Amino acid sequence: MTQKSVIRYALIAALLLVLPLVLQNFGNAWVRIADMALLYVLLALGLNIVVGYAGLLDLGYVAFFAIGAYSYGLLNSPHLTETFAWLAAAYPTGMHTPIWLVLILGAGLAGIFGVLLGAPTLRLRGDYLAIVTLGFGEIIRVFLNNLDNPVNITNGPKGIGQIDSLQFFGINIGKKMVVGGMEFASVSLYYYLFLALVLISILISHRLEQSRIGRAWMAIREDEIAAKAMGINTRNLKLTAFGMGATFGGVSGAMFASFQGFISPESFSLMESVMIVAMVVLGGIGHLPGVILGAVLLSALPEVLRYIAGPLQTMTDGRLDASILRQLLIALAMVSIMLMRPRGLWPSPEHGKSLSNAPKA
């Protein structure tokens, strides 16, 4: 690492660390936007493993997000104890499952579902796979929506509320904290938590990319038959990709549930899956900085613009309200970026090209 890049990374790190403290002054809503952006980065990084590395188009990714979120929500809210008397007897103070257990459970469950989805779809190519994963996402959502009778498990469209905020090592980050005279709002604490998770995920993704598994995934993406001929076990590796990506989704889901305190099937619509795919592809598929850029751009930018939308709304007689404007911007961004840069905003350098373009010396 050269001195220049050390300085650059240090600057970025300092900026990221100070960001919530600055945003806090403008109101917690701004920090929330940053939090959600980080959460989307986490999701996009997870999907990038499936779509970017292994080249398997997954349009139902949000299902894993939902599985993680509902695992956390059910195990850390009064909903289950209110519904089942025997549970209430077992947990007189309500269910407050430790986060570590929930994380393992949520991530594991999502991972298992990922493999379960992957197994029957291994033989499918490209678009068939896309539509099956999409169907899987819808199935999960319909079940979440309807599992409120005959036995009320998910509370249906009403969703689950009063979910505990995150606690670990005796710290409850749902409350504000004062450290050395500095006041950290709860949203800022979540920001640091998500930032840490994003960093870990980047590290994992980066190491995966360089590893034997990662290289095998990319070989499968480029040419499955050739990869098979080279002795790569395509079946196991595809399943690994599905499971690994799903695990990321599960963890993000648990984080989302604790952050929002409320979850309902509405948050896990097909549109969300599509948005996450769009983030990965817009940014630069399979390229970590690009994926992060895409996620931040698509999640945060429209939110920020929403604050500027007030005057526009009065100008257009209420036809362009904030949510419509947000949707319009996302759509326009997706179409125009793809038209101008079909390989994404920040694509990975093409293999082989850099060699042939290098000056002959």
Place this chain on the structure above:
Amino acid sequence: MDILVQQVINGLVLGSMYALIALGYTMVYGIINLINFAHGEVMMVGALTSWTVIGLLRPAHPDWPGYVILLIALLVACVVAAVLNFIIEKIAYRPLRNSPKLAPLITAIGMSILLQTLAMIIWKPNFKSYPTLLPSEPFNVLGAVITPTQVMILVFTAVSLALLTWLVNFTKLGRAMRATAENPRVAGLMGVKPDVVISATFVIGAVLAAIAGVMYASNYGTAQHAMGFLPGLKAFTAAVFGGIGNLAGAVVGAILLGLIESIGAGYIGDWTGGVLGSHYSDIFAFVVLIIVLTLRPSGLLGERVADRA
């Protein structure tokens, strides 16, 4: 027994609407290998356009019979949808024809959101009640009922399918379309202009989608900006079910899907002892799809294509 007949009739009606949409998907996919996500939205635009036309015509000419107004609205909807789809293809898909595979897909998804949003701005987001222009007195068939609107849907679908079959199999354009789907490069060498063929495909698909939109709105009596999404998705599922790229497959897949959905919705409560209700009907499509594709990865009538590098 009469419940079964009723569900079969409903399933056929539903399936024929899916078929009209599925054909658009499958034709486009067959020629340029693109899942045109915006196709459901073209159907929605068709429905809403016809709603506006009906709203304008009815007060102006109260003496005109309902079917005349409906026919005029249908024609206008077809033209608007065709022009729209033509423009979409030209500005959004054509420049991306040789880019990485996911790029046009993302553009198509973006287009779908864009059209929905624009429709929301133009027509406002509320549900509009779609007037019943045909007599509402139902006919009795084997103990079940079928409304004139449903009869109209079946007739229109049959006529459209017959016309499409004639167009694809017995005209010069149809031959060019089949040739381009088979091998675009060789078709080009034989004097087929791929751009013209692709534009024509989008226009034909849009006309079929607009017909489906008008039928859908008259059948359910409502129209709204988000109405195209789920039928679009199901229709695509039907196209994959039947083997994508295959016209007959799309129709077979769509009719089967409609039947499965309505019969399943009618009986699932009895079968599962009331545990699962008819609100699960939306997932039948996907469950069936996953099972079929697992057992027969290229769809019911799809050819088994060898893997190409």
